[in-house]
Amino acid sequence: MLETQITGDDDRSADFDSPWKEAIGAYFQPFMALFFPAVHDLIDWSRPYEFLDAQLHQITGDADIGRRYADRLVKVYSVEGTEVWLLIHIEVQGRADVRFQVRMFQYYYRIYDRYGDVEILSLALVTNQTLDPDLAEYKRERDGYGLRFRFRVQALRTWKEETLIGLAATNPFAVVALAQLAAHRRSKDPKRKAQKREIIALLYRHRYGREDVLKLFRFIDWMIRLPKDLELELRNELIALEEETKMAYVMSIERFALEKGREEGREEGREEGREQTLCELLEELLVTRFGPLPETVRERLAGADSTQLSLWFRRGLTAAVLDEVFAVGG
Numbered sequence: 001m002l003e004t005q006i007t008g009d010d011d012r013s014a015d016f017d018s019p020w021k022e023a024i025g026a027y028f029q030p031f032m033a034l035f036f037p038a039v040h041d042l043i044d045w046s047r048p049y050e051f052l053d054a055q056l057h058q059i060t061g062d063a064d065i066g067r068r069y070a071d072r073l074v075k076v077y078s079v080e081g082t083e084v085w086l087l088i089h090i091e092v093q094g095r096a097d098v099r100f101q102v103r104m105f106q107y108y109y110r111i112y113d114r115y116g117d118v119e120i121l122s123l124a125l126v127t128n129q130t131l132d133p134d135l136a137e138y139k140r141e142r143d144g145y146g147l148r149f150r151f152r153v154q155a156l157r158t159w160k161e162e163t164l165i166g167l168a169a170t171n172p173f174a175v176v177a178l179a180q181l182a183a184h185r186r187s188k189d190p191k192r193k194a195q196k197r198e199i200i201a202l203l204y205r206h207r208y209g210r211e212d213v214l215k216l217f218r219f220i221d222w223m224i225r226l227p228k229d230l231e232l233e234l235r236n237e238l239i240a241l242e243e244e245t246k247m248a249y250v251m252s253i254e255r256f257a258l259e260k261g262r263e264e265g266r267e268e269g270r271e272e273g274r275e276q277t278l279c280e281l282l283e284e285l286l287v288t289r290f291g292p293l294p295e296t297v298r299e300r301l302a303g304a305d306s307t308q309l310s311l312w313f314r315r316g317l318t319a320a321v322l323d324e325v326f327a328v329g330g
Helices: 013-026 028-035 037-042 053-060 100-115 161-167 173-184 189-205 210-223 228-245 251-268 272-290 295-302 306-318
Strands: 072-077 083-091 119-126 137-142 145-150 152-155
Touching: 013 028, 013 072, 013 173, 013 210, 028 037, 028 173, 053 072, 053 100, 083 100, 100 119, 100 137, 100 145, 161 173, 173 189, 173 210, 189 210, 189 228, 210 306, 272 295, 272 306
Parallel strands: 083 119, 119 152
Antiparallel strands: 072 083, 137 145
């Protein structure tokens, strides 16, 4: 099971959890290959896998386990042909708290208690701490008797950046991992901008397809936030990069909206020109992809500034459902 858990009350936790949940859904096999290769090799990838979010909600919806945003329960089939459930948990913000091992055990026994004698593999990833040998075990023992529950844990911080950069050529989840490592660093804004640019440049360097570029750009943009002025500088640099690589996937759309907005703003003598144009383009995109928009959505678009509209526009290019466009963190 892959599950994302955030400790503390930091509102930014949701900004990290949501992209992890989406990224795992979009790149499940690359995720497993990167962080849990032994389990990856146990899975028969010729057979379809299934995310069991409804079942997971049934066992955790009334539990005092804490905040959850990216927990995933996945049904796969082993190479021997047997059904296996993977319980995935991700600790994104800060260090795993003192109840981390308890939660892993609670998830396991609740699934077993509810769904019977299914094989369950519990997997956890901690993104902002080193790996402690005791982290992968829950014990309630006295004099050698009692309970001992062990599960698989990986620590993102043990990965070298150079290794992930090399793996990004063939594994898109390495790009997600690089973005998370950069997000955790307490770098000054200009350095964060440079880091963000280098991660995005990997998508063009390795000639990722248009759909992958749009998805991964969204994850990177969600995780690594910049002040408006540096975000604009980065946008201009990426426009030049797209022209250089002849891969006009992301920035060309935004540039069209920006230039048209500036032109209309000059003609009308008001700053709202750009916002109005972005709003119109976004509304057209959403209607094309999801059908007629509720009035509440139209009102939300009308009240947003250009930065927010631009973010929603990028999400709208790849979102599976309308709600994903306006998810937490946006």
